[in-house]
Amino acid sequence: MTKFWKIYSFEYSRQVFRKRFLFGLLSVPAIIVMMILVVFLTIAAEMNSKPVGYIDRSGLLTHPLSRPAVAAPEKPVGLIPYQDEAAAMAALKSGKIQAYYVLGADYLQTGQAERVSVRPPGSSAESQFKDFVRANLLASLPGSISQRLTQGDHLVVRSVDGSRQIDQGNWITILIPIFTGLALMIAIFASSGYLMNAVVEEKENRTMEILASSASPTQIMIGKALAMISLGLTQLLAWALFGLGLLALGARGLTLFQTIQLSPWSLLPILLVFLPSFVTVAALMIIVGSTVADAREGQQIAGMLTLPIVLPYWFALPLMTHPESLLATALSVFPLTAPVT
Template sequence: MKKIWLVFRHEYTRRVKTRGFIFAVLSMPLLVILSMGMAVASVSLQTSKLPAGYVDQSGVLANAQIEPESGFTIGRVDLLPYTQIETGQEALAGEQIQALFVIPPDYLQNGEVIIYANDPPGENATARMRDFLESSLVAGETSLVKNRIREGSNFTVRSLDGSRQAGMRDWFVVLFPFLTGLVFIVVINISGGYLLQSIVDEKENRTMEVIITSISPEQLMVGKILGNLCVGLTQLLIWLIFAAIGLAGMQAIYHFSPTPAISAGQIGILAGIIIPGFILIAALMTLVGVSVTDMREAQQVSLMFTLPMVAPYWFAGAVLQHPENILTAILSIFPLTAVVTMPLRLSIASVPLWQVLLAAVLMWGSAIGAMVLAARAFRVGMLQYTRRIPFKKLFKDDSHE
C-alpha cells in the first residue's frame, strides 16, 4: 500500500505542477470572467443613466408607489411623472429624460403603452416601467398573490403512465447532466492523455525497467491510474466551483429565478456512474499505453474508447423525446455511453430500477475487468518497449513467459 501511495503522490504532484494543468484549470475561471464581462457589457449597452418620464391618462398609477424593480439590477432608472404629454416631450427634447411612457385611457382594455423616444430606450427603463405597472395593478393584493403573478405559472407536462414529466423551469435539471457529461469527456481526455504520455514515455526511455525492480507491475499500474484519476477529479472540482460562481454572478446580473435543486439521488447516481467511468477509461488508456510502441499510435487507438462517449450527443434529440425506447435504453446501459445517457434519462423520465442497477453493475464490472486486463498488459508489455502486444496474448495463461 505504501508503494502505491508513493506512485500515486508522484503522479499527482508531477501533473498538477505542470504548466499544461495550470493553464487547463485556469481556462474555466478565465472563461467565466470573460462571460460575465460580456454579460455586463451587453447589459450596459442596453441601459441609459437618464431617468424616464411617464404620463398616466388611465388613472392606473394614481395612487401607486414605485417599488424596487425585480428585473435588471444594473443601471437603476428613476421614473418622473408628468401631467401633460407636451411637458414630457419638452423634457425629452431637452435630453432630461431618455423616454416618455404614455399610458392611454384604454390601457386596461388593450394593455397598450406608447413610448416617445429619440433613440430606443434602455432595457433598464422599459423593465422599470413594466415593473411599475405590474406592481400598481396588484397593489391591493397580498404579497403571495403579487409574487405568483410576477413569477407566473410552471406548467409541467406529464405522460399518462407517469413515466415522463418535464416542466418549463426544469431546464437546469436537464442541462446539468448534459454539461456534466461534456466536462467528463474533456477531463477524461486530458487526464487520460497524461496517463498515456507517462506510460509510453517510461516504456520508450526504459525507465520502467528500473521502477519494476522495487515495485510490482500491479502496484505501479494502480498508483498511476489513481494519481491521474485524482488529477482529473481535481480539475473537474475546480471547474464546477468556478462554474457555480459564474452561475451565481449571472443570476445576480439578470436576476432570474434560482435554479431548481438537483436531488441527492440524481447526484448519487451521477457519482456512481462517473467514478467507475473514470476508472474504466483510465484502465483502458493504460492498456493502450502498454500495448503500443509510440505516443502517436496510442492516441489513435485511444479514439476507440473516447468516441463512444460522444455518441449520446448525436442522439440527444431521440433521448429527450423518447427516453423509453430501445436505443436510449442501450445507450444508458452500455458502459462507454452510460455516463451521459443515464443521468439525462433520469432527469426527464422514470427509468426502471433494473436498468439503473444493470448500468451500475456493468460500469463497475467493466472498470474492474479493464483494471485486470491493464494489469496483465502491464506485466506482459512493461519490458517489450519495441514490440506491440497482441490483444489475444492478454488472455493466455502463459502471457508472463
C-alpha cells in the first residue's frame, strides 16, 4: 500500500505541474472569458444612449406616467415629447435623438405607430419606449390587473406523473444536461493525451523494468491509473468552480441569472452519471495505452473510444423528438453513448 501511494503521489504531482496540463487547464476559462468580453463589447457597441422622441396624436401620452425601471446592464434612454414632426425631424437630423415615434389619432383603435430614424435605433431604446407606452395604456386599470398584464405569462411544463416540472425560474435545468455532455467530451478529449501516455512513457524510456523490480504490476497500474483519473477530475473541478464563479458574478448584475433556481439535489443524478462515465472511459484509455508500443499508436486507437461519445449529438433532433424510439434505446444501453444520451 505504501508503494501504491508513492506511485500515485509522484505521478499526480509530476503531471499536474507540467506546462501542458496547466495550459489545458487555463485555456478553457481563458477562451470563455474572451467570448464573454467579445459579447459585452458587441452589446456595448450596439447600445445607443441618445434620447428617443415621440409625437402623440392619440391623447394617450398627454399626461404620461413615469416609465418602468430599467434592469441592468441597460441604461435609461431619454424620452422627449414633440408637438409636430418638423421639430422632431430637426432634432433627428441634428443628432439630438436617435429616432422618434408617431402615435396616430387612431392609435388606441388600431395599435399602429410609425417610427422615423436614420438607422435602426438600439434594441434597448425601442423596448424602453414600448414599456413606456404599455404602462400608460394600463394606467386606467386596477393595480392588480395592470401588474398581471405587465408580468406576462408564466409557463410551467410538468410531466404526466407530476414528478418533474420546469418553469421560467429553473430554465437552467434544461441546459445542465447538455452542458454536462459537452463537458464530458471536452474533458475526455483534453485528458486523452496523458491518459494514453500513463504507461507508454515508461515503456519508451525503458524505466518500466526498474519500476517492475520495486513494485508489483498491480500497484504500478492502479497507482498510475488513479493518478491520471485524479488529474482529469482536477481539471473538471477547476472548470466547474470557474463556471459557478461566473454564475455568481452574473447574478449580481444580470436579471437573467438572478431568476435561476438550482437545487443541489438536481445535480446529484448528473454527478452519479458523469463521474462513473469519465472514470470508465479514462480506464479504457489507460488499458489501451498499456498495450501499445508507442504513444502515436495509442492516439489512433483512442479515437475509437471518443467517437461514440460524440455520436448522440449527431442524432440530437430525433432523440429529443422521439425519446421512445429504438435509436434512443440503443444509444441509452451502449455504455459509451449512454452517459450523453
